[in-house]
Amino acid sequence: MTTRKSVSKRPTLSAQDEYRADVAAYVAAGGDELVQRVITAVHGLAHKLDQWYARQLADLDLSAGEWAVLSRLARSNEDEALTPSQLAEATSVAPSSMTHRLDRMAERDLIARATDPDNRTRVLITLTDEGWATFKAAVRESDMVESDVLGPLSSRQRENLASLLEVLIAGLDEAPQV
Amino acid sequence: MTTRKSVSKRPTLSAQDEYRADVAAYVAAGGDELVQRVITAVHGLAHKLDQWYARQLADLDLSAGEWAVLSRLARSNEDEALTPSQLAEATSVAPSSMTHRLDRMAERDLIARATDPDNRTRVLITLTDEGWATFKAAVRESDMVESDVLGPLSSRQRENLASLLEVLIAGLDEAPQV
DNA sequence: ATCGAATACTTCGACTTCGAAATAATAGCA
DNA sequence: TGCTATTATTTCGAAGTCGAAGTATTCGAT
Secondary structure, eight states: OOOOOOTTOOOOOOHHHHHHHHHHHHHHTTOOHHHHHHHHHHHHHHHHHHHHHHHHHHHTTOOHHHHHHHHHHHTTTTTOOBOHHHHHHHTTOOHHHHHHHHHHHHHTTSEEEEEOTTOTTOEEEEEOHHHHHHHHHHHHHHHHHHHHHTTTSOHHHHHHHHHHHHHHHHHHTTSOOO | OOOOOOTTOOOOOOHHHHHHHHHHHHHHTTOOHHHHHHHHHHHHHHHHHHHHHHHHHHHTTOOHHHHHHHHHHHTTTTTOOBOHHHHHHHTTOOHHHHHHHHHHHHHTTSEEEEEOTTOTTOEEEEEOHHHHHHHHHHHHHHHHHHHHHTTTSOHHHHHHHHHHHHHHHHHHTTSOOO
16 A cells, blocks of 8 residues: 555645745745845735635625725714825725725715815715624724734733834835835 | 815825725724734735735736646655645635646646546646746745835844744644634 | 816727536545 | 536736826926
8 A cells, every 4th residue: 555645735834834935935045034034024014904804704795895895984974085196096906996886885885985075076984883884894894803803912022013013104204116 | 366175185194094094984884993904914014015016026017826737846856746726725716726826837838737647637736947947936026125125124023023924824724614 | 368288087899706516537336 | 327416726807006008287498
């Protein structure tokens, strides 16, 4: 009985093993080790979180793109209304795609369209009560997952991590066009 | 001269301002502040990096998805060949999408398809020399951008940041199905 | 006041992705 | 060996996204 090439073995690497293999490959190809550890970890985390969000948003019948619109509107509904173009820019999508996305969201009464009285070329988008409720529900659900992810860190470590990341965020504005 | 409703003002918020506004909105909606600071920063960084990658990859005529395939193959070409399904899983895409993606990549001689001699149901994908060269070129380009992003941190801080993130990565395997 | 350029959104055609059904080959069991 | 269940990939139709062209409104110069 020879073992006949164990091709069917596929143990599904753990997130940690995936991470290590990725870093190794990037370093082997000429990347700096410390840089690759940080960047690969950031991507791995973001990606994993995105997968979880997608599952939770599906419960609320929202796509990631729709969530992005809700989220962007939620953080500036009172003071300033946003136009479709601004939403497209903010959520990294083409203006034409935003038109359709807003169509669907208006159909479901999550947002409302109104032409700007001061400039009738413009359309102003606002969150409806329904939209607000959906936003808050999503945040509360997500916060639970996110708290779990940060579970292994103490309060002090979280503070430390947040500070380091915020330094990088601040630095993003330095050299905008790379 | 009245100021007549400054609607046309759109100063394009800095990455830092965007970050702060997002955190504020999530906290207002019921999220934990420290958690939201970390998570929002991770997402913001990943998103910004993705934008830069997209620009660089465009130079090499690669989509983000094609890069994902190249990258996954590059880190395990010697020991194990991968099937389309495994690549689909690894890059978070439907198997049917992978079929088309591999079609295009094979057309450009970045990858090669070969039926597994041990199980003719399977197709094994490998990187061609051209594929390898493209992978390495992309890594070297990306590493420059990434180094810039980490510029504001000292070596010691980078090490600290990497360690904290790696704790979180390790924790992802604990509670897989949320 | 009016013409032309600029701005903002939408419509259109092409392409990518998805999920489900179809196709092909293997593995296990009688 | 022959039959059935399983595994793996591809094909197909529906939906989302993109860039470009189209439409409507405003702004500025004459």
